[in-house]
Amino acid sequence: MSCCAPGAEVYLCQTDRSGQELLLASRMVQDGVRQTDLSVPDIHCGGCLRKIEAALEKLVGVRQARANLSTRRVTVLWSGDNPPPLVATLSALGYPAHLYDSTADSRDPLLSHLLRALAVAGFASGNIMMLSVSVWSGADPQTRDSFHWLSALIALPTLVFSGQVFLVSAWRSLRQGRTNMDVPISIGVLLTFGLSLYETIQHGPYAYFDAAVSLLFFLLIGRTLDHVMRERARQAVSGLAKLSPGSALIERPDGARTYLPINEIEPGMTILLPADERVPVDARVTKGSSTIDRSLVSGESAPQPAVEGVELQAGTLNLTGPLTIVATAAAKDSFLAEMMRMMEAAEAGRSSYRRIADRAAQLYAPAVHTTALLAFIGWMIATGGDAHRAITIAIAVLIITCPCALGLAVPMVHVVAARRLFGKGIMIRDGGGLERLADVDTVIFDKTGTLTTGQLRIIAANDADDHALAIAASMAARSQHPYSRALALLGDRGVNFDKVSERLGLGLEAHIGPVAYRLGGPEWAITDLSHRDDEAAVLVLSANGKRIAGFRIDEALRRGTSEAFAQLSELGLLVAIVSGDNAKRVEEIAKGLGVTCLGGARPADKVRHIDEMKRSNRKVLMVGDGLNDAPALTAADVSMAPATAADVGRNAADLVFLRESLEAVPQAIEISRRANALIRQNFGLAIAYNIVAIPIAVLGQVTPLVAAIAMSLSSILVVANALRLDYAAQARNRSAMSTQHPETSAPIAIGSRQ
Numbered sequence: 001m002s003c004c005a006p007g008a009e010v011y012l013c014q015t016d017r018s019g020q021e022l023l024l025a026s027r028m029v030q031d032g033v034r035q036t037d038l039s040v041p042d043i044h045c046g047g048c049l050r051k052i053e054a055a056l057e058k059l060v061g062v063r064q065a066r067a068n069l070s071t072r073r074v075t076v077l078w079s080g081d082n083p084p085p086l087v088a089t090l091s092a093l094g095y096p097a098h099l100y101d102s103t104a105d106s107r108d109p110l111l112s113h114l115l116r117a118l119a120v121a122g123f124a125s126g127n128i129m130m131l132s133v134s135v136w137s138g139a140d141p142q143t144r145d146s147f148h149w150l151s152a153l154i155a156l157p158t159l160v161f162s163g164q165v166f167l168v169s170a171w172r173s174l175r176q177g178r179t180n181m182d183v184p185i186s187i188g189v190l191l192t193f194g195l196s197l198y199e200t201i202q203h204g205p206y207a208y209f210d211a212a213v214s215l216l217f218f219l220l221i222g223r224t225l226d227h228v229m230r231e232r233a234r235q236a237v238s239g240l241a242k243l244s245p246g247s248a249l250i251e252r253p254d255g256a257r258t259y260l261p262i263n264e265i266e267p268g269m270t271i272l273l274p275a276d277e278r279v280p281v282d283a284r285v286t287k288g289s290s291t292i293d294r295s296l297v298s299g300e301s302a303p304q305p306a307v308e309g310v311e312l313q314a315g316t317l318n319l320t321g322p323l324t325i326v327a328t329a330a331a332k333d334s335f336l337a338e339m340m341r342m343m344e345a346a347e348a349g350r351s352s353y354r355r356i357a358d359r360a361a362q363l364y365a366p367a368v369h370t371t372a373l374l375a376f377i378g379w380m381i382a383t384g385g386d387a388h389r390a391i392t393i394a395i396a397v398l399i400i401t402c403p404c405a406l407g408l409a410v411p412m413v414h415v416v417a418a419r420r421l422f423g424k425g426i427m428i429r430d431g432g433g434l435e436r437l438a439d440v441d442t443v444i445f446d447k448t449g450t451l452t453t454g455q456l457r458i459i460a461a462n463d464a465d466d467h468a469l470a471i472a473a474s475m476a477a478r479s480q481h482p483y484s485r486a487l488a489l490l491g492d493r494g495v496n497f498d499k500v501s502e503r504l505g506l507g508l509e510a511h512i513g514p515v516a517y518r519l520g521g522p523e524w525a526i527t528d529l530s531h532r533d534d535e536a537a538v539l540v541l542s543a544n545g546k547r548i549a550g551f552r553i554d555e556a557l558r559r560g561t562s563e564a565f566a567q568l569s570e571l572g573l574l575v576a577i578v579s580g581d582n583a584k585r586v587e588e589i590a591k592g593l594g595v596t597c598l599g600g601a602r603p604a605d606k607v608r609h610i611d612e613m614k615r616s617n618r619k620v621l622m623v624g625d626g627l628n629d630a631p632a633l634t635a636a637d638v639s640m641a642p643a644t645a646a647d648v649g650r651n652a653a654d655l656v657f658l659r660e661s662l663e664a665v666p667q668a669i670e671i672s673r674r675a676n677a678l679i680r681q682n683f684g685l686a687i688a689y690n691i692v693a694i695p696i697a698v699l700g701q702v703t704p705l706v707a708a709i710a711m712s713l714s715s716i717l718v719v720a721n722a723l724r725l726d727y728a729a730q731a732r733n734r735s736a737m738s739t740q741h742p743e744t745s746a747p748i749a750i751g752s753r754q
Contacts, residue, residue, distance in 0.1 A: 022083035025099045027332050033063060036083065037100040038074045040090060041110065043067060044169060044223075045181045048095070055093055059084040069411055073100055094172035114224045117162040121217040124158040125210070132210045141203065148200040151209035159193055162216050165223060184368045188398040189215055192704050195391055206388070208704060215399065215708035221716075248273075248280040251324075262331040273323045279312045282334045287324035293317040372397040375698045393700045400697045400707035401690065409682035412722035417675040420725060424667050425659035433654030436638040437669055438676040439619045443568055444610065444632075446624035447579035447586055450642065452555035453660070456486035464541075464549035470495050472541045472549060475508045475519045483539055484508070486553050487519075507539075518542045522550075554585065560661035565593045567666035574618070578606050578632075606632035623665055640665060674725055682718045689714045 026034040043049065049067040052074060056065035061080040068075070074097070078084055090097040131147040139147065163186075170186035173179055189212055196207040247259045251270040262280045265271070271283060275290065285306050292306045294316050306312065306323060314334035331337060372394045379390035418428055428434055445451055464472070474495035476487035479502055497510040507520015518525040519541050527545030539551040568575050575595045579586045583599030590597030598609060606622075610632055613620050622629070622636035625644065633639035633652040641653035657664035693710055696702050702710070 022086065022099070026078075026083065032079045033077055034079070034083075036076045036078065036086065038076065038086060038090070038097045039072060039100040040067070040074050040095050040097045041072055042095050042169070042172070043069060043072045043074075045069075047173075047179075047181060051093060051178060052090065052095060055089055056084075056086060059086070059089060092176075094176050111224070111227055114165065114220065114227060117165055118217070118220040118224055120158055121162040121213060121220055124154050124162075125213045125217040128154055128210045128213050144205070145200070145203055148196075148207045148209070151207065152197055152200055155193060155196075155209040155213050158213050158216065159189065162220060163189060165220065166216075179366075184372070184398040184401070185219060188395045188704065188707075191391060191395050191398075195388070195395075199388070204388075208392070211703060211705040211708075214705050218708045218712040221712055245278055245280050265327050265331060267327050267329055269327045271325050271327060273318050273325055275318055275321055277318055279314050279316050279318065279325070281314050281327045281331050282329040283312050283314075283325035283327050285310045285312065285323055286326050288322055290321035290323050291319045293319055368398060368401045371401060371694065371698070378698075379700065389700070392704065393697070395704045396700075396702045396707040397694070397697045399704055400693045400702060400711055409686055409718055410679055412719050413675050413678045413682065413725065416722050416725050417671055420671050421655075421668060424664060424671075425657055426664050426668050427656045427658065429651075429654055429656060433638050434672050435676060435679075436619070437621065437655070437672040440573065440621040440638060440669065442574045442576070442613055442618045443621045443623065443665065444606075444613075444636070445575070445577050445579075446606075446622075446629050446632075447577055447581050447589065448555065449625040449644065450623055450629075451557055451561055451577065451589065451662070453558055456483065456553055457556040458486055458490065458551055458553055464551070468541055468549040471510075471517055472519055472539075472551070475500065475510050475517065475541075478502070479508055483553055484519075487539065487551060515543050516545075518545075522547075557589070558660055558662045560663040562593065564662040564665055565595060567663065568669075569594075571666060571669060573669070578609055580606075603629075603631050607635045610635045621665075621669070640668065671725070678722055678725055682721055685718055685721065686714070 022036055023034075026036040028034055040052065043052070049069060052067045053065045056062055056074070056076055059078075061078045061084045063077040063079060065077075066075045067073070074086075074090070076084075076086055078086075087097050128151045131151050135144050135147050166182040166185045166189070170182040173183060192208050192212040192215065196209045196212065198204075199207045245262065247261050248265060249257055249272045250260050250265070251257050251272055257272065260269075265281050270286070271280065273279065273283075279292075285308055287308065289308075290306045292304050292310075292312060294304050294313070306318070311328070312325060314329075314331070314337070375397045376390045376394035379393050380387065383389050414434065417434060421428060469490060472487055473490040474497070476484040476490075478500050479485075479488075481502075495512075497512055500508065500510045502508050503520070503524075506524045507518060510517045510519075519539060521538070522540045525540040525542040526547050527542075528547075538553045540547055541549040541551075565575055575593075577586055577590045577593075577595060577597040578601050579597070579599055580601050580603075581599060586597050586599030598605070601609065606629070610620050610622060614637070620636045620638075622632050622639045623641070624633055624639070625642050629641075630652045633641065638655075639653045640655045640657060643656055643658045655668055657668070689710075693702075693707075693714075697707060
């Protein structure tokens, strides 16, 4: 691409080629619908998000446009043969855009610019303030005028350099016939400087160069802190990006080897993966053996074996040996990329709280300007035409009424909550789901694959002594049947048989001298009818037709299931199991967990049950994993699925938990409730600030300098309140680590009924 500098982000040329570039850079997300990600560096407030989304969604073919303030990215879903004029539309709005490149330089140029502007404003503010102190101390008129001119010479270049952050944004918005939060700020700064310059030329006693520059200084403190906090909140996403290597060694069909950037790796390509390197894309092992660190995926710290046929997720770490793997997905469709998209969706989603904030912000500009104009007119009348006094008060009103705190109230909480959830191994696919999750009062679980892991285990070995256990385990070790594999986990005791054979569909038969042992279903293993008294046993071990031991086998419950159900009850939630599995087994599990249940439920029955709950004014969370759960996941108010769920089920869920433990469900609910409480507190803080600040400013009790400090402090207060979610969670984690033991699986109760 000749229009692009090597190693830089891909800037789109305003030519016909831009459409081809958009088409090549887009990815198909469903039939006929493509997704394009654009980087828009000049996004800086909620008003920008609203304008960008509204403009793009008016274009023919655009299904949805979502702008993200933290990442400064715009995600567009569109359909058709030719891409809509996305870049041209954004440029016309005053927002230059280019294709998003995840491999671009990780340095943050905006933060560097903000820090330089802040340093210049701070230096200038300190020097002008010293000159002002001399004037306030009673300098004679000639000295006063000299100091005013020195202040003007310092303030002007500061205004030009440090004020760019606000002035350029305001001018771009006004040029398009719109306003944003930077417009009243810019007007206030320019009016303050202009009034001070006029007073200096007229040898007036008052000049507010210190206020103009200090205003920039305090505003830049708030803007820089906001930027830093957002970057901290999304470190998890950037950390995920770093888990993926930049390139991989590819082996061609002719045996030639070459390194390719991961964005050029296609499904079916053969990759040579050395030890101590991360898997670049989702792949399947075709040769070699090793161990894999899958803690990113499952939270399990113990290394897992990787042999031929094992599926590997992008970002997992190859620990011990070289592997030959075949890519099963492109980098943009990998597990790692999906996690990054889900993390970013947490803030891009539009909850009802954010829509309220957006509507309020949409009305602020005319309200602020009208209030300032009325204050000016009122004070002109009250003071008998004192323009200096009236303009000073109008400037203070413009500054103090900027609703930056209101604009930060929701998104800051969302990004912090997303970070906390990610730390728990929970990903958000829909930002609005976080708000809905806080309102649930009912949780419905599927059984197979959700409450259970899909791995069979012995849940009871009735009346089995050591000799019977040794015989059964040694026989089971000679079969690949799932029940035999579960029994073999007890360990091959090394029993030597004269002969062992497997009867297809029946079980195993072994001989030791005159004794014939059978391991299988009761109907086949027991020929002595007087011994068929253990109907609950799935497997029976018999000797010459007489039962000597019975084994009950079922899927293992997920780790943390009992703890999760107890925590949900403590949160005051109604919990139920609705499953298509055998009603008797569902009842056994539900009884053990102390909840209600519905077994043998078809997909339509699950949806009907959820609809009945919703008609009873209950807010339902559905937790499921299978293809048959997708309709129920969609029907519920909010839904969760494990990462092991079928693609359809995972895509239908609002949240996905990556780790095995089911405690992710109460953890997500608790975090969402705290997040909603903080959002309401932030709204309250923003409203209380305006109720107090506006009348004081209109009454002339606030100077422009004090107004700047008050507005910056209100924004910082909202950000700090949002971060309480992070700090409180960290404190609880430290407390829990000091009082709890590591999570362990419950031992199998051999020889007892459960």
